[in-house]
Amino acid sequence: DGGITQSPKYLFRKEGQNVTLSCEQNLNHDAMYWYRQDPGQGLRLIYYSQIVNDFQKGDIAEGYSVSREKKESFPLTVTSAQKNPTAFYLCASSRQGMPDTQYFGPGTRLTVL
Amino acid sequence: GDSVTQMEGPVTLSEEAFLTINCTYTATGYPSLFWYVQYPGEGLQLLLKATKADDKGSNKGFEATYRKETTSFHLEKGSVQVSDSAVYFCALESGNEKLTFGTGTRLTIIP
Numbered sequence: 001d002g003g004i005t006q007s008p009k010y011l012f013r014k015e016g017q018n019v020t021l022s023c024e025q026n027l028n029h030d031a032m033y034w035y036r037q038d039p040g041q042g043l044r045l046i047y048y049s050q051i052v053n054d055f056q057k058g059d060i061a062e063g064y065s066v067s068r069e070k071k072e073s074f075p076l077t078v079t080s081a082q083k084n085p086t087a088f089y090l091c092a093s094s095r096q097g098m099p100d101t102q103y104f105g106p107g108t109r110l111t112v113l
Numbered sequence: 114g115d116s117v118t119q120m121e122g123p124v125t126l127s128e129e130a131f132l133t134i135n136c137t138y139t140a141t142g143y144p145s146l147f148w149y150v151q152y153p154g155e156g157l158q159l160l161l162k163a164t165k166a167d168d169k170g171s172n173k174g175f176e177a178t179y180r181k182e183t184t185s186f187h188l189e190k191g192s193v194q195v196s197d198s199a200v201y202f203c204a205l206e207s208g209n210e211k212l213t214f215g216t217g218t219r220l221t222i223i224p
Contacts, residue, residue: 004156031210042119042202042216043157050210058211090156099210100145100164104156 023091136203
């Protein structure tokens, strides 16, 4: 089955540690996205990538980093510089130039203790 | 910049009631409009969309009409079911290859 995999579903880290969230897709999509979801604030775009080896900052990129070395993978690193990292993180992918075809993964809930 | 304003929740209805969730937007040009649904513990799924003025998107008994004159895209369903309980997001895309989401509306249907 084609889809997007995010792992793990729940992740706990101590304050001050970097943590990397995984996102893999087998839909052959060129574009991939990372969103952060907080209660009462909807989804906010962190980073997106339209093609391998290229990515752009979204609306709230500070304290996060990404890489896009393979078409299928778009890992997100939450660094210690992110002031409020506890949130639900959603990854999505779409055909290039067609953001309205975004498919979403099941999400990872990160809790920083 | 682009923005989406959604009716604040939570919304609680009895089964078979009529549902309306309001959504208005601000955007440059002529955006495409979407409703996404998020069931508990899951990612988002596209529910319906409309790409130009006066278009009506529909799916699973839900409908929304793109109203350019009122910059609105309200979600409606004539008779809701318990299985419709979820969070609903209105969103737009205005040609910059990014989606802008509203804050979401939590809907709970009581049997």
